[in-house]
Amino acid sequence: MTKPGLQDxxxxxxxxxxxxxxxxxxAAGAFKEAVIAYRYGVGDVVDAFVFVTNLYAWIPGLIFSLxxxxxxxxxxxxxxxxxxxxxxxxxxxGLCIVIGFALxxxxxxxxxxxxxxxxxxPGDTGQTExxxxxxxxxxxxxxxxxxxxxxxxxxxxxxxxxxxSLPSLFTGAVVMAWSVTSGxxxxxxxxxxxxxxxxxxxxxxxxxxxxPIPRLGFDxxxxxxxxxxxxxxxxxxxxxxxxxLVDQYMAIKLGSGELSTFSYATxxxxxxxxxxxxxxxxAVLPVVSAMVANGKDLEATQCxxxxxxxxxxxGVLASIFSWMLAEKIVTVVFERxxxxxxNAVSVAEIFRAGLLQLPVYFTGVVLVQLLSSQAxxxxxxxxxxxxxxxxxAGNLVLVELFGAAGLMYATALMYCTSATAFWFVTRRGAx
Numbered sequence: 001m002t003k004p005g006l007q008d009x010x011x012x013x014x015x016x017x018x019x020x021x022x023x024x025x026x027a028a029g030a031f032k033e034a035v036i037a038y039r040y041g042v043g044d045v046v047d048a049f050v051f052v053t054n055l056y057a058w059i060p061g062l063i064f065s066l067x068x069x070x071x072x073x074x075x076x077x078x079x080x081x082x083x084x085x086x087x088x089x090x091x092x093x094g095l096c097i098v099i100g101f102a103l104x105x106x107x108x109x110x111x112x113x114x115x116x117x118x119x120x121x122p123g124d125t126g127q128t129e130x131x132x133x134x135x136x137x138x139x140x141x142x143x144x145x146x147x148x149x150x151x152x153x154x155x156x157x158x159x160x161x162x163x164x165s166l167p168s169l170f171t172g173a174v175v176m177a178w179s180v181t182s183g184x185x186x187x188x189x190x191x192x193x194x195x196x197x198x199x200x201x202x203x204x205x206x207x208x209x210x211x212p213i214p215r216l217g218f219d220x221x222x223x224x225x226x227x228x229x230x231x232x233x234x235x236x237x238x239x240x241x242x243x244x245l246v247d248q249y250m251a252i253k254l255g256s257g258e259l260s261t262f263s264y265a266t267x268x269x270x271x272x273x274x275x276x277x278x279x280x281x282x283a284v285l286p287v288v289s290a291m292v293a294n295g296k297d298l299e300a301t302q303c304x305x306x307x308x309x310x311x312x313x314x315g316v317l318a319s320i321f322s323w324m325l326a327e328k329i330v331t332v333v334f335e336r337x338x339x340x341x342x343n344a345v346s347v348a349e350i351f352r353a354g355l356l357q358l359p360v361y362f363t364g365v366v367l368v369q370l371l372s373s374q375a376x377x378x379x380x381x382x383x384x385x386x387x388x389x390x391x392x393a394g395n396l397v398l399v400e401l402f403g404a405a406g407l408m409y410a411t412a413l414m415y416c417t418s419a420t421a422f423w424f425v426t427r428r429g430a431x
Contacts, residue, residue: 021162026271028165030333032172033267036186037339039175044127046260047252049186052131053138054248055114059103060142062238063096067150069372069380075154076293078222088222090212093147097214100143108136127183134187141194148201155208163200167193235381239388243414247407250395254404261343262404264334265350272318272358289373297374301426304370308363308423315359326352353408360412360419367422376425383421390414 040046071092078085107114111132149160170193171186178185205211252259291300322329327348335344371380394410402409 021159024162025165025168028168028172029267030271032168032175033264034333035172035176037264037334037343039185041339041343045183045186046263047258048128048131049183050259050263051248051252052114052128052135053190054244056107056135056138057142058245060100060139060146063099063143064146064149067092067096067146068153069368070377072150072154073289073293073373073375074222076289080293085222086212088220089151090215091217091220091223093212094214094216096143096147097140098216100140103143104136104138104140107139108133111136131183131187135190137191138194141191141198144198145194145201148198148205151205151211152201152208157204157208159204160201163197163204166197166200169193170196239384243388243391243411246392246395247411250399250407251404254399258404261346262350262407264330264343264347265354265404265408268330268333268347268351269354272322272355273361288370292373300370300373304366305423305426308366311362311366312359315362319355319358322355323352326355350405350408353402353405354411356409356412357415360415364415364419364422367419367426370426371422379425383418386421387414387418390417 036046075085075089078088111129114132115126115129152160167190171189174189174192175185178188202211247262248259251262288300288304291297291303327344330344330348330351331341334347335341368380371377391410391414394413395407398406398409400406
């Protein structure tokens, strides 16, 4: 039996590494947001850019989530069995590339429909249509990035986390150097950054393994290992991913500048969620997945629940300190140029509301890694459906009471519900 302390040390070391990489990435993200705030402030250009980029990040983000929760544990099981994973991996890569390029074409072709969907005035609609057409390649590039990142994560390498800073660095640098306010710098910077990220990931993957030639088809016997439950997880993840789009849509309906204000608060909150949840989640997944693949379910459950408790209390402390420093943080990061003191107050209010989600979000991220490794996709899907219902109901009630901050309160309620459900579901396996 593997000593629990050894697995605990592996997770701890991985967390330190990922936090270091994430710190660089989040600093790059803060730099980008500060430059955008300086150049564009709070207004229609940022509203349109945020709406389109979040829309285009939706499917690649969903793909990455499914790759990590479904494909990665399966690759580990194939590795333990002593069989080759090349055929299966080549088909996974081929499928993802086709999906990415098809969605890029759809985004470009249906740009007017995307623009009209937000119901803005004609000027805003025109700006959104320009972004929708020009940023269409983002979907294909992000999908390639998702596949390569999953391969690195499966190899126990976390440099993909460091390379996530490239799109932000490129976007911030181009916006700062290119003194225009019509959006061209945002477009060029983001696409160039994603392209650089894809190239660097490709090189990093080649250092740990050969990349099979992408192919189309489902000939590998490994597909059967996904089972019907994996399909249920796909549906659950798809429903859960709708949450972010619903928030974007409701925020932009609140009026001009509301989405950009909400987005600034969300990006600032992401500095904390990324450092906590992403670090622990990516550190726990390879370790727990390997333990489950080797038949050590009880040890895996105990390890995951231990880290779930640790990150919960870390989230409580982070929320308290960030709540007290909220206005100072927003002022330091954003308040310059076109971003006014009044804008800072609005962003700080929404940021504070978002801090309530940190402890339960961190906990849920860790426990879902365990359930994914155990192939308990039906449970994850059921919780995802419940999350969507809680979130939609919360939005309808809380946005009326608190405006854009209500979106954050509804998210905290949603994560509290899911973390509680995951905790009780995994409790039985720890007894």
